Amino acid sequence: MSKGKGLRKPPRLSFLTGDEMRNLTTREEGIIELIAKGLSNKMIAAELGTSEQTIKNQVSLMLLKLNADNRAHAVAIWLGKQGDPICL
Numbered sequence: 001m002s003k004g005k006g007l008r009k010p011p012r013l014s015f016l017t018g019d020e021m022r023n024l025t026t027r028e029e030g031i032i033e034l035i036a037k038g039l040s041n042k043m044i045a046a047e048l049g050t051s052e053q054t055i056k057n058q059v060s061l062m063l064l065k066l067n068a069d070n071r072a073h074a075v076a077i078w079l080g081k082q083g084d085p086i087c088l
Contacts, residue, residue, distance in 0.1 A: 036075045
């Protein structure tokens with residue numbers, strides 16, 4: 001294995017406190033609600049008047065905060081935290 005080509009370490013979120021890791025911001029909750037409604041990043045960006053890249057960045061941070069594998073998993077975790085029943 002050449003130097004610098006090993007496995008990537010997962011990003012560290014040491015700048016976030018424990019509460020920030022467990023709780024989504026109001027903006028993130030708005031985004032996850034739109035994800036739950038089936039909107040794409042591009043559609044969410046248009047809805048919120050921001051760039052698609054900004055939404056991608058916010059979704060990536062939400063996945064880390066929720067320890068979710070993907071958008072659907074993040075929605076399921078978030079709904080569970082809200083006390084909403086999750087039907088699979």
